[in-house]
Amino acid sequence: MNEQKIVIAGAGGAVGKHLVAQLQDSHSLTLLTRSRAKLATSQVATASIEGDTSSLRIAEADVLRTDTLQGLLEGAHTVISTVGASLDLRAMSDKRSFMDVDFAGNSNLLEEAQRAGVRRFVYLSAFGAESMPTAYTQAHEALVRRLKASGLEYGIVRPTGFFYVNLEFLGMAKSGVASVIGNGRARTNPIHEADVAKACAELALKEGSTEMNIGGPETFTRQEIAELAFTVLGKKPRVMHVPALMPRVMKPLIAPFNKRIGDLVEFLGYVATHECVAPSYGEKRLEDYFRQQMQA
Numbered sequence: 001m002n003e004q005k006i007v008i009a010g011a012g013g014a015v016g017k018h019l020v021a022q023l024q025d026s027h028s029l030t031l032l033t034r035s036r037a038k039l040a041t042s043q044v045a046t047a048s049i050e051g052d053t054s055s056l057r058i059a060e061a062d063v064l065r066t067d068t069l070q071g072l073l074e075g076a077h078t079v080i081s082t083v084g085a086s087l088d089l090r091a092m093s094d095k096r097s098f099m100d101v102d103f104a105g106n107s108n109l110l111e112e113a114q115r116a117g118v119r120r121f122v123y124l125s126a127f128g129a130e131s132m133p134t135a136y137t138q139a140h141e142a143l144v145r146r147l148k149a150s151g152l153e154y155g156i157v158r159p160t161g162f163f164y165v166n167l168e169f170l171g172m173a174k175s176g177v178a179s180v181i182g183n184g185r186a187r188t189n190p191i192h193e194a195d196v197a198k199a200c201a202e203l204a205l206k207e208g209s210t211e212m213n214i215g216g217p218e219t220f221t222r223q224e225i226a227e228l229a230f231t232v233l234g235k236k237p238r239v240m241h242v243p244a245l246m247p248r249v250m251k252p253l254i255a256p257f258n259k260r261i262g263d264l265v266e267f268l269g270y271v272a273t274h275e276c277v278a279p280s281y282g283e284k285r286l287e288d289y290f291r292q293q294m295q296a
């Protein structure tokens with residue numbers, strides 16, 4: 001067991017749960033979650049979390065409430081934060097914006113890390129975020145700037161879209177017709193959540209400050225991803241195209257009621273219509289992921 005203690009914030013999230021599975025046999029971990037009960041149900045099959053042990057501690061904390069963070073990072077060498085407002089449209093009853101959670105919440109965590117004398121902080125932003133004109137990516141990069149000015153060693157991982165986001169296409173294909181924003185010709189190389197976790201773990205264990213842009217092993221147009229969903233279902237593809245302008249028209253109509261959905265619509269509209277191809281890092285294939293999800 002490695003001596004360096006690692007804190008995983010967002011341990012029950014899509015990337016966080018893979019991080020736990022990848023690091024739990026080699027490192028002493030503290031897992032931050034808002035809900036122990038949710039954490040218990042959201043682990044990957046290879047992880048075994050049955051409660052606190054000598055090398056694993058679970059702590060409930062909300063990064064928006066600094067009082068809940070106090071003391072939790074004492075003695076930690078590295079913090080890995082995958083904390084972020086959800087991109088899942090089904091989790092939108094929580095209306096806090098990306099700026100509220102991704103920036104302000106992670107800033108609270110970073111300040112607590114500085115106070116506790118943590119050596120390294122690893123953060124998950126998004127590929128292309130440095131130059132993307134959307135509120136979601138700007139929130140991520142505002143945190144990156146703060147991290148770089150913090151004096152801590154840092155690791156910044158900027159992945160393309162995760163495989164699970166593309167399950168929307170599988171759902172649409174099941175219903176008979178899938179929609180793609182714009183002409184569908186913009187390319188991307190989506191990445192498996194486990195491969196993103198692997199990159200975060202790699203930077204957590206590396207000396208010095210590093211940034212990493214990563215994507216999956218295969219590049220598709222958006223049209224091809226939609227068609228792949230039909231292929232794995234054994235169906236003839238039926239894809240309709242939503243005008244590229246639509247998300248920009250919708251954002252100001254939605255944002256007064258729910259800023260997060262407004263910002264998400266803006267981001268999804270932007271990435272769907274722009275090339276988003278990062279250096280290949282991941283090993284897992286989207287077709288296999290679709291097939292596994294169908295069997296689950």
Ligand SMILES: NC(=O)c1ccc[n+]([C@@H]2O[C@H](COP(=O)([O-])OP(=O)(O)OC[C@H]3O[C@@H](n4cnc5c(N)ncnc54)[C@H](OP(=O)(O)O)[C@@H]3O)[C@@H](O)[C@H]2O)c1
Pocket residue numbers: 009010011012013014015016033034035038061062063064082083084085086087101102105124125126127159160161162163165
């Ligand atoms: N999805 C993509 O395609 C994509 C691409 C590039 C980058 N990213 C970024 O990668 C990061 C991780 O993504 P993910 O898909 O793993 O997200 P996720 O599954 O939604 O997990 C996010 C985690 O953040 C935690 N969290 C949210 N609000 C919190 C709060 N107030 N206090 C404490 N914890 C809080 C959640 O904790 P609970 O478990 O307690 O709810 C959850 O574990 C996000 O910042 C996301 O923007 C995503």
